[in-house]
Amino acid sequence: MTTTTDIQNIIEKYKAGHRYFLNLDFDKGEKLAGQILADTTFDNCCFSVDFSETDFTNSKFANCNLKCCDFSNCNLTNTIFENCSLESAEFKNAKIDGTTLTNCHCYGQIVTLDKTTGELETYKDPLVKELYDNIPEFSKVADHLNDDLLYTVYGELSLKLFDDIVTNNETTDFTIKCFQFFNLLGDRNDENIDNLLVVGIYEGLYANKKCNNIARQLLTGRNKDIYEHWMKNGNIRAEY
Known part of the structure; x- marks a missing residue:
């Protein structure tokens, strides 16, 4: 388990081998773009972060508030989003092969990720x-x-x-x-x-x-x- 108060410390912890981050809170528009954070789990975190062009391959976001996060041009291959809030999250041009959304919400509605457009859409039967x-x-x-x-x-x-x-x-x-x-x-x-x-x-x-x-x-x-x-x-x- 890893907690941190400086968003750049996430990279330092990652390079030191940490792959599980709990209860992080960065919602002031912080930036963590162009990084490698593959095989990482973020649990119960609150992010409003520019993650653009970051590699999250095989990672997991569980029980997170990801409002206004920017995942544009990220590598989200096999990334899992579970029980997350995704209001105004951006996934433009992200790699989403194998990306899954489970019980994720946007303005109270369950949403999925359109694998053709990369846009969030409400779940449809x-x-x-x-x-x-x-x-x-x-x-x-x-x-x-x-x-x-x-x-x-x-x-x-x-x-x-x-x-x-x-x-x-x-x-x-x-x-x-x-x-x-x-x-x-x-x-x-x-x-x-x-x-x-x-x-x-x-x-x-x-x-x-x-x-x-x-x-x-x-x-x-x-x-x-x-x-x-x-x-x-x-x-x-x-x-x-």
Whole structure:
């Protein structure tokens, strides 16, 4: 265990063989750039530090407040961030092969590191991410505050779809794209996905005859059968 009051002492301790630093507190914009701190663990530390171009290969940040830290151009290969706060942390052009974020937060939301862009993003349930990828128009208007809550996001889509159907005289590209996505999911023949579509989406449409007509027109195969079955036999009063 190593504690220190001068940030430069971290390098001195590292060169002397120390690889575990506990309870460090540097939050005044200190700079520790272009250093080698590979294979090091930082535990319960508070940093607001310019670490740019530093090598943290195989290192670990656990239970740390890393608000406003600059990890730009760092080597973060196989680096672990666990139970860390990452508000306004910067990872531009960092090497992030094998970098993992576990239970890390930004403004109260769980975040992950986009391995393509190197940017922090809120955690998304895999089926929520797939939804946004297939229907980017919805992603643009969603508030993204509940991207980890699968049924909440799909419920929001159901409201948007209902409004789109009942307020337009013609079937829009957005509505068509939604049902194409529902067919894509439903064709996987997965009971959990079927339940998501029924509870998350379809039950929000059943009360409107126009919605039901369009759904039966655009859904195909087993997806249409499932829609009609729960429209007639579910707990939601349907207008069909």
